[in-house]
Amino acid sequence: xxxxxxxxxxxxxxxxxxxxxxxxxxxxxxxxxxxxxxxxxxxxxxxxxxxxxxxxxxxxxxxxxxxxxxxxxxxxxxxxxxxxxxxxxxxxxxxxxxxxxxxxxxxxxxxxxxxxxxxxxxxxxxxxxxxxxxxxxxxxxxxxxxxxxxxxxxxxxxxxxxxxxxxxxxxxxxxxxxxxxxxxxxxxxxxxxxxxxxxxxxxxxxxxxxxxxxxxxxxxxxxxxxxxxxxxxxxxxxxxxxxxxxxxxxxxxxxxxxxxxxxxxxxxxxxxxxxxxxxxxxxxx
Ligand SMILES: NC(=O)c1ccc[n+]([C@@H]2O[C@H](COP(=O)([O-])OP(=O)(O)OC[C@H]3O[C@@H](n4cnc5c(N)ncnc54)[C@H](O)[C@@H]3O)[C@@H](O)[C@H]2O)c1
Numbered sequence: 001x002x003x004x005x006x007x008x009x010x011x012x013x014x015x016x017x018x019x020x021x022x023x024x025x026x027x028x029x030x031x032x033x034x035x036x037x038x039x040x041x042x043x044x045x046x047x048x049x050x051x052x053x054x055x056x057x058x059x060x061x062x063x064x065x066x067x068x069x070x071x072x073x074x075x076x077x078x079x080x081x082x083x084x085x086x087x088x089x090x091x092x093x094x095x096x097x098x099x100x101x102x103x104x105x106x107x108x109x110x111x112x113x114x115x116x117x118x119x120x121x122x123x124x125x126x127x128x129x130x131x132x133x134x135x136x137x138x139x140x141x142x143x144x145x146x147x148x149x150x151x152x153x154x155x156x157x158x159x160x161x162x163x164x165x166x167x168x169x170x171x172x173x174x175x176x177x178x179x180x181x182x183x184x185x186x187x188x189x190x191x192x193x194x195x196x197x198x199x200x201x202x203x204x205x206x207x208x209x210x211x212x213x214x215x216x217x218x219x220x221x222x223x224x225x226x227x228x229x230x231x232x233x234x235x236x237x238x239x240x241x242x243x244x245x246x247x248x249x250x251x252x253x254x255x256x257x258x259x260x261x262x263x264x265x266x267x268x269x270x271x272x273x274x275x276x277x278x279x280x281x282x283x284x285x
Contacts, residue, residue: 038116040067042215052080061085095146119180121224139183168283195273211279246281
């Protein structure tokens with residue numbers, strides 16, 4: 001392969017693996033094994049398909065069974081092996097069980113992409129216990145447990161990469177979206193802690209903050225945001241928000257996924273505890 005992925009791992013014509021990311025299993029000529037959460041659609045689906053296109057074996061998990069079946073179909077079109085895991089990731093033990101499924105099937109785990117996310121628009125002064133706990137259960141607790149479970153396997157392997165999906169919102173004051181922004185600040189905190197915990201074993205933990213993409217989550221979030229702010233003309237509201245982006249447009253899901261895949265497969269081995277912004281210049285910190 002050439003271009004964007006040119007410096008990274010690639011499968012050469014002989015069927016062997018070579019490149020910057022060479023855990024023992026790849027040296028033995030088996031593909032890297034990845035787990036992508038929240039893979040029933042949106043960014044997670046695109047990441048799963050792009051990782052599969054790079055020749056990895058991909059486990060995909062989500063609460064949405066139909067979406068997972070469709071993602072699995074797309075992954076198979078890349079001639080990659082796929083493991084479908086349907087269930088609520090917030091249940092106690094679910095993240096650990098998903099990691100174990102990957103280990104049971106392929107003998108280890110090389111990549112974890114913590115992409116599953118949930119958020120609800122709710123003015124802070126009206127916010128409810130229910131939405132806080134639901135948001136934190138997925139975005140923080142389940143993500144932490146997935147990092148822990150995969151991190152333990154990667155520690156023993158002495159290799160692996162974790163990519164956590166955060167948000168520009170984690171560093172912003174958004175009074176209509178506080179549980180979500182607080183949860184993504186939690187993602188940043190977990191990324192820092194996990195990167196230090198796993199650095200002695202050569203395991204890399206980074207995060208990526210996507211800007212506004214056209215996904216199911218973003219569409220419903222912005223419609224709700226327009227509603228709570230009394231904005232009846234949704235298109236006008238969306239256009240106004242797009243104009244705030246220095247690059248002047250919203251992100252393609254595929255280009256954000258390319259950056260996730262870069263962190264998961266190609267980023268230099270000295271890069272850990274980093275946060276990569278893919279917000280078209282919106283988040284400049
Ligand atoms: N869309 C954006 O503009 C944007 C911006 C910044 C950050 N993000 C982040 O990117 C990630 C992907 O978001 P997306 O826009 O593709 O959203 P999405 O809604 O399309 O994907 C999120 C997935 O998580 C799954 N999920 C929700 N609750 C679950 C649960 N309890 N158990 C298992 N799976 C569950 C959903 O079914 C869904 O498939 C999220 O972490 C989100 O916070 C998105």
